[in-house]
Amino acid sequence: MVPHLVTALTGxxxxxxxxxxxxxxxxERWFRLEWMEHTPPFYGAVDIRNAGFKLAPxxxxxxxxxxxxxxxxxxxxxxxxxxxxxxxxxxEAKNLLLIPESHQTQNTFYLxxxxxxxxxxxxxxxxxxxxxxxxxxxESTPIALPNGDRIVLEPVIRSKRRLGLKDFDPCTIxxxxxxxxxxxxxxxxxxxxxxxxxxxxxxxxxxxxxHFRIYxxxxxxxxxxxxxDPWLIxxxxxxxxxxxxxxxxxxxxxxxxxxxxxTKVRRKYKEYGINEKPFVIVKADDATxxxxxxxxxxxxxxxxxxxxxxxxxxxSKDGLPPVHDVIIQEGVLTNERVHDAVAEPVVYxxxxxxxxxFYRIHADRGTDEDLxxxxxxxxxxxxxxxxxxxxxxxxxxxxxxxxxxxYGVIARLAMVAASYEMEATDPDAEVYD
Amino acid sequence: MVPHLVTALTGxxxxxxxxxxxxxxxxERWFRLEWMEHTPPFYGAVDIRNAGFKLAPxxxxxxxxxxxxxxxxxxxxxxxxxxxxxxxxxxEAKNLLLIPESHQTQNTFYLxxxxxxxxxxxxxxxxxxxxxxxxxxxESTPIALPNGDRIVLEPVIRSKRRLGLKDFDPCTIxxxxxxxxxxxxxxxxxxxxxxxxxxxxxxxxxxxxxHFRIYxxxxxxxxxxxxxDPWLIxxxxxxxxxxxxxxxxxxxxxxxxxxxxxTKVRRKYKEYGINEKPFVIVKADDATxxxxxxxxxxxxxxxxxxxxxxxxxxxSKDGLPPVHDVIIQEGVLTNERVHDAVAEPVVYxxxxxxxxxFYRIHADRGTDEDLxxxxxxxxxxxxxxxxxxxxxxxxxxxxxxxxxxxYGVIARLAMVAASYEMEATDPDAEVYD
Numbered sequence: 001m002v003p004h005l006v007t008a009l010t011g012x013x014x015x016x017x018x019x020x021x022x023x024x025x026x027x028e029r030w031f032r033l034e035w036m037e038h039t040p041p042f043y044g045a046v047d048i049r050n051a052g053f054k055l056a057p058x059x060x061x062x063x064x065x066x067x068x069x070x071x072x073x074x075x076x077x078x079x080x081x082x083x084x085x086x087x088x089x090x091x092e093a094k095n096l097l098l099i100p101e102s103h104q105t106q107n108t109f110y111l112x113x114x115x116x117x118x119x120x121x122x123x124x125x126x127x128x129x130x131x132x133x134x135x136x137x138x139e140s141t142p143i144a145l146p147n148g149d150r151i152v153l154e155p156v157i158r159s160k161r162r163l164g165l166k167d168f169d170p171c172t173i174x175x176x177x178x179x180x181x182x183x184x185x186x187x188x189x190x191x192x193x194x195x196x197x198x199x200x201x202x203x204x205x206x207x208x209x210x211h212f213r214i215y216x217x218x219x220x221x222x223x224x225x226x227x228x229d230p231w232l233i234x235x236x237x238x239x240x241x242x243x244x245x246x247x248x249x250x251x252x253x254x255x256x257x258x259x260x261x262x263t264k265v266r267r268k269y270k271e272y273g274i275n276e277k278p279f280v281i282v283k284a285d286d287a288t289x290x291x292x293x294x295x296x297x298x299x300x301x302x303x304x305x306x307x308x309x310x311x312x313x314x315x316s317k318d319g320l321p322p323v324h325d326v327i328i329q330e331g332v333l334t335n336e337r338v339h340d341a342v343a344e345p346v347v348y349x350x351x352x353x354x355x356x357x358f359y360r361i362h363a364d365r366g367t368d369e370d371l372x373x374x375x376x377x378x379x380x381x382x383x384x385x386x387x388x389x390x391x392x393x394x395x396x397x398x399x400x401x402x403x404x405x406x407y408g409v410i411a412r413l414a415m416v417a418a419s420y421e422m423e424a425t426d427p428d429a430e431v432y433d
Numbered sequence: 434m435v436p437h438l439v440t441a442l443t444g445x446x447x448x449x450x451x452x453x454x455x456x457x458x459x460x461e462r463w464f465r466l467e468w469m470e471h472t473p474p475f476y477g478a479v480d481i482r483n484a485g486f487k488l489a490p491x492x493x494x495x496x497x498x499x500x501x502x503x504x505x506x507x508x509x510x511x512x513x514x515x516x517x518x519x520x521x522x523x524x525e526a527k528n529l530l531l532i533p534e535s536h537q538t539q540n541t542f543y544l545x546x547x548x549x550x551x552x553x554x555x556x557x558x559x560x561x562x563x564x565x566x567x568x569x570x571x572e573s574t575p576i577a578l579p580n581g582d583r584i585v586l587e588p589v590i591r592s593k594r595r596l597g598l599k600d601f602d603p604c605t606i607x608x609x610x611x612x613x614x615x616x617x618x619x620x621x622x623x624x625x626x627x628x629x630x631x632x633x634x635x636x637x638x639x640x641x642x643x644h645f646r647i648y649x650x651x652x653x654x655x656x657x658x659x660x661x662d663p664w665l666i667x668x669x670x671x672x673x674x675x676x677x678x679x680x681x682x683x684x685x686x687x688x689x690x691x692x693x694x695x696t697k698v699r700r701k702y703k704e705y706g707i708n709e710k711p712f713v714i715v716k717a718d719d720a721t722x723x724x725x726x727x728x729x730x731x732x733x734x735x736x737x738x739x740x741x742x743x744x745x746x747x748x749s750k751d752g753l754p755p756v757h758d759v760i761i762q763e764g765v766l767t768n769e770r771v772h773d774a775v776a777e778p779v780v781y782x783x784x785x786x787x788x789x790x791f792y793r794i795h796a797d798r799g800t801d802e803d804l805x806x807x808x809x810x811x812x813x814x815x816x817x818x819x820x821x822x823x824x825x826x827x828x829x830x831x832x833x834x835x836x837x838x839x840y841g842v843i844a845r846l847a848m849v850a851a852s853y854e855m856e857a858t859d860p861d862a863e864v865y866d
Contacts, residue, residue, distance in 0.1 A: 025527065028516070028558020032524040076510055080786055083461070084517055091465040094458065125461020353513055
């Protein structure tokens with residue numbers, strides 16, 4: 001299926017595309033040198049928004065799901081990257097234990113993604129079995145998947161020093177569980193086995209504001225390499241601690257910061273002659289689900305959100321309204337459409353490589369709204385041929401492969417940021433001062 | 434273009450395919466462990482013959498040409514492999530100098546392959562220029578290619594310690610020149626730059642008999658891993674020194690060895706109940722062009738070949754008939770057809786990865802003859818999707834991807850052999866005894 005793209009990209013983004021293409025050897029060398037010093041995240045998925053005048057990552061997942069939405073044409077790339085990743089970490093590995101999300105044991109869409117990961121690592125040369133840490137899985141549980149495949153969830157068995165399954169002792173454990181409830185004890189102190197990604201890549205430790213602070217630094221260095229304003233690839237942000245919409249805690253901080261960020265964005269739009277209404281996205285800094293992702297176009301919107309939240313909180317289980325650290329991120333419009341629906345690209349990486357991606361589309365959402373909500377659909381980012389390779393000599397904006405190459409560069413910048421982030425937050429890091 | 438394959442594979446080869454598929458994790462792990470200890474050849478191409486009852490490499494090139502025949506769909510794999518290869522050898526590299534065959538400066542088909550290599554390494558993030566060591570190239574020479582591209586051949590400039598072009602100082606030099614006339618002085622003593630592959634990969638040093646002696650050892654170890662008779666993947670061989678068809682030198686050795694090998698093959702055919710006429714291939718051990726590649730079905734054929742050769746030798750330039758070391762290789766029938774023409778797969782590798790391949794086909798040749806002669810055509814080995822990835826659960830012999838996976842395994846075995854061969858013939862190797 002070849003997505004029918006309706007995208008009128010003009011202005012700065014085409015200039016950026018041209019610079020990215022002209023600088024390809026320098027860019028690839030820059031990444032090579034980064035990866036000499038820093039370990040790439042084992043895998044990742046980056047949500048990207050292309051406003052036509054600006055292109056930026058807005059969310060970086062280190063436990064990506066949605067592998068089943070990637071086109072089969074690009075599967076060999078994922079397998080080759082998986083081979084490269086395994087070779088570096090544990091070439092002698094025979095067995096890989098894959099640990100999926102615990103609360104998704106009934107979700108066959110999510111499990112189709114897990115089955116695809118299992119396939120990729122099997123083809124990379126490993127015996128892969130899926131071990132659930134959910135208390136619901138008490139015995140080997142085969143589950144039929146929508147595409148006719150099946151997956152078997154098995155209960156994990158923890159010994160003093162190792163984690164495994166019945167008759168299956170893995171040397172490597174691959175987490176596809178974002179640990180938002182905190183690392184379960186069963187995954188701690190596994191010093192004999194490789195645990196990938198590490199526990200501190202989970203959302204109980206990660207903060208979006210940390211990721212985007214580091215990304216901002218990287219976008220500055222990368223902007224210097226390309227000779228561009230880093231704002232063209234960087235979403236600005238502010239943060240506030242302990243915000244509670246229901247009882248009004250922290251609303252002063254939020255209002256002040258939303259206002260300040262909208263002013264900064266307005267100034268940038270003026271500098272570039274952009275006739276769009278600035279907006280910001282307010283979301284939990286630690287990616288907990290409870291508070292949602294809110295588009296705020298004006299500080300007055302916050303009052304409305306506050307009222308809504310109060311109503312909701314009344315129904316909450318324990319009676320305590322949720323308190324969140326909050327990130328206020330510059331909103332990046334998405335100017336891409338698939339047929340009539342608003343679309344945003346999601347780019348997948350494994351080790352240091354881009355292995356594919358898709359458009360997330362939603363027919364009922366606007367260009368300034370989050371698309372990652374129920375009702376979204378997925379269209380592979382793969383065209384008839386070699387969609388990840390740029391074509392030189394094409395008019396900027398006219399070549400889908402060139403645009404995808406640019407998306408791959410932005411996704412890899414986010415992965416460099418994630419790599420620095422993992423170093424900065426590693427609890428076992430040796431500190432030299 | 435999807436090749437229309439007419440292949441009736443039965444018997445041992447389907448059993449082999451099933452074993453290969455069932456053992457995939459063990460096989461991939463075996464390769465991982467090999468590549469921990471041994472450096473993969475920078476790139477390679479392996480001619481494979483599938484007899485239906487046996488599958489074996491018959492020629493291993495370490496300076497592959499024909500890159501232009503690979504399907505564009507698989508180009509991202511080649512680029513990713515090139516990135517991996519460069520990362521390991523010289524991550525800080527900016528400039529790559531590509532040195533093509535010297536006597537092919539007019540051959541636009543060959544130059545299309547060079548242009549494709551240039552494209553691959555450019556996309557991997559290097560500034561790539563093509564430097565000719567041919568005395569015919571005295572200035573920068575643009576050449577138009579059949580597909581509308583163009584390539585620029587530039588004269589190399591040698592300083593005391595480095596090789597480069599005008600205003601272009603490469604850190605890495607990639608040879609696509611098989612050095613059959615011996616390494617030219619201009620490529621020697623370049624200790625400051627990476628020369629890939631090394632000079633001793635050239636045909637002035639390599640011997641086919643050395644390669645296949647090592648391959649035989651490897652096929653035994655691999656056969657043990659899979660629990661199969663290594664003959665199923667190994668072409669037997671003998672060798673003779675200094676054979677001259679014209680004056681009869683060495684014909685006794687040749688006759689005795691052809692006879693002995695035919696007897697061995699006959700015995701194997703009997704063991705497996707194969708109703709085919711055994712044959713052997715006689716060719717120069719060092720791959721020099723002069724003597725051709727001869728199919729010998731009976732010792733009596735040698736007399737005919739001798740007479741033909743005498744007639745030819747009379748016309749030779751210096752009056753001296755050529756003397757060759759000769760390898761006598763078990764002939765492997767090719768049972769594959771594309772449309773009506775006899776076909777043999779050629780598999781391309783870069784670093785440790787299979788990056789594609791094609792069928793070499795020839796309408797006028799038999800199933801027991803060399804196809805690598807003028808008049809051959811090329812059909813990419815790529816199907817609609819993920820042709821390099823095996824499909825489990827398919828009936829043996831029924832799945833093209835599964836067959837290609839098996840071809841990729843055999844090609845990689847030949848690359849492991851080439852790696853050992855390079856170690857054994859390295860003039861700079863440190864010897865411990």
